[in-house]
Amino acid sequence: MIPENFIQSNLQGISFIGPELILTLAILLILLVGVLLPYWRHRILFTILAVAGLAGSVLPLWKLPQPAPDLTYLSNLFVWDWLTFLSKPFFAVVGVLTILLTQVTGEIDNSEYSECTILVLAVTMGMMLLVASTDLLMIYLAFETMGILSYLLVGIRARDERSGEAALKYVLYGAFTSGTMLFGFSLLFGLAGSTDLLAISQKVAFASQHPQDRLLLIVAILFFLAGLLFKTASFPFHFWCPDVYEGAPTPITAFLSVGPKAAGFVLFIRLFYPLFATGHDATIYEAVSGLDWPSILALVSAITMTLGNLAAIHQNNLKRLLAYSSIAHAGYLLMGIVSLSDLGLRSVVFYLVVYLFMNVGAFAVVAMVASAGGSEEIDSYRGLGARAPYVCVAMAIFLFSLIGLPPFAGFVGKVYLFAAVIYKKIYWLAVVAALNTVISLYYYLRIVKAMFLEKPTETIQIQVPLSSRVLLLALLVPTLGLGIYWQPLARVVSGMF
């Protein structure tokens, strides 16, 4: 099963995991500084080290050869294609935004700050490894690197009761679903006799024609769908999401809502060809493996978005509301997977990029208001528009983008997703998604109404420091810019599949 472009030398292959190696060095450095130089434990030092590590991790990408769909390295464990190439900077950006957000909000104590940056870097490294893996072993290892360390991130404020409880729920559900996924992997290994995704895809295509293997295949796919749906917070495995997002420190919530979720969707795309569809080179895909996967996933998608949106209506805590909104967005993103087409996969990647900026933006505003003396409850946002106009206008823009209103980036992303579904003539799903957008309008606008139309309960001005304003600006520019001038991103994304 060795592809033509296989890079034989492991020494040469190591240069391809340059980003991960640089992140590892940054992690070890922060660990050493944090332990050996206790008088140097200033937040700004760790922030600079971590951001430098993340920025440095992107640099080797430009030195490497042109990505190709079947360029594998390090004994076939990884593949160097466009998805890998573009995902690594994506996750680096997620990490940088998270660390800057922790720096400006001060929700994490000084005594835990160096550990927090280490964990963010390590989870980012896990996600970078995950998106490049083409081997079940490497996928599992990277998946758990990402998962286990994010349990710790959620519980990093261990003295806080809610943080501990959220971590507890996350670790139990997470370990359960990853164990289920592992069992699915073991069955797939038995079916194919190999852990290589290429070999598995050939075997799956063969097995789906044979009734005696088909049952095993269906069971295996069901088992590891558990792991994928858990990480993306989709329907049967979504219930951890509101508790964990509410209990975790807000910057970490922002990180979890885009990082592991995006990694889950990229893994969906990675496993898409081997397990769900055939037709690698043509634009026509067919579902494999006996069951009608597109219909099942379409049902999951519809239930996920409806459930998320309906539950969000009654929420008064903003973090919890945004958690349910992120469940609903997982439903929208699944639409792209359901459509079994290049257009669908492209629209998923496009939407993930857009979602990164608007969702981190919304959580950033929540964190900033909470650290400037407000609270996470929607009541404390009454009349905030007069007390902190800049932050509130930013929040309104992020929320409008999350709804998918025209001049903002979320609109373009949603149009692509709808187009993918309509192109495949799955009209009922498009109708459900449109209805859901209308429902979501209600609770997003409730926040906007509270901020601008209701009378404030206090009159004190909320002071947001300059660093926070700059960070918000950095998030606003892509949210607005990609809504007006999205062609470059669309062109990059359409080169991927």
Add this chain to the structure above:
Amino acid sequence: MNSLYTYLFLAALLFSLGIFGVFQRRSLIGMLIAIELMLNGASINFMAFNRFLAPDPIVGQIYTLFIMGIAAAEAAIALSIIVAVFRRLRSINIERAQELRG
């Protein structure tokens, strides 16, 4: 007893015991043990498939070795979170953890 299906049966039994344990146990340590049972079920599957169906490459054995490492890391982190929560709640019963809801 030297057949693939014996081991597959054993693995499936361990895995189902694990799933049953996760749902039935109220104690956090019990749930953790049940999750370890699930991982061990998958490990036995890997070893058995490796021995009977793909004996030449040792990838199944390597996989099992890594599962051991991951399981230890998972158990260590889950235990430390449980200890941290125990200091607050004075109980390892899952039903006491009910601060977050709605």
Add this chain to the structure above:
Amino acid sequence: MQPILDGLTLSPWEPGLFSLAIYGLMVLGLVSLLLFFASWLGEKKSNPEKLRPYESGIIPTGSARLRYPVPFFLVAIFFLIFDVEAAYIFSWAISYDSLGWAGWLQISFFIFVLLLGLLYIWKKGGLEWGPTSKQD
């Protein structure tokens, strides 16, 4: 890495599995029978005197459930992690010859990271044990 399963069909009848299943059923049946008879035929009358733990005639004081001190859990967790890492070093050691210097460098880095971890828990006070340790 060739798929070897091609010719295999899942046969429902397999002597090894069958005898194991029969054996398992017999064990289950016997155990449940014994438990059932024990609970059905035995007489149950409980009062506080009867439920009290028997400690050679002395009336017990306090709860029998002593809490382990937290350092005990910490040491257990550290042992769990460092113990399992030894498995990787062993598997490197048995294939030492074929791995060569590249393998040596990799395992050296691995052990270096492990030592860093040890240094971390040492400096953080995870190894302090006994009355001199900081109480929190």
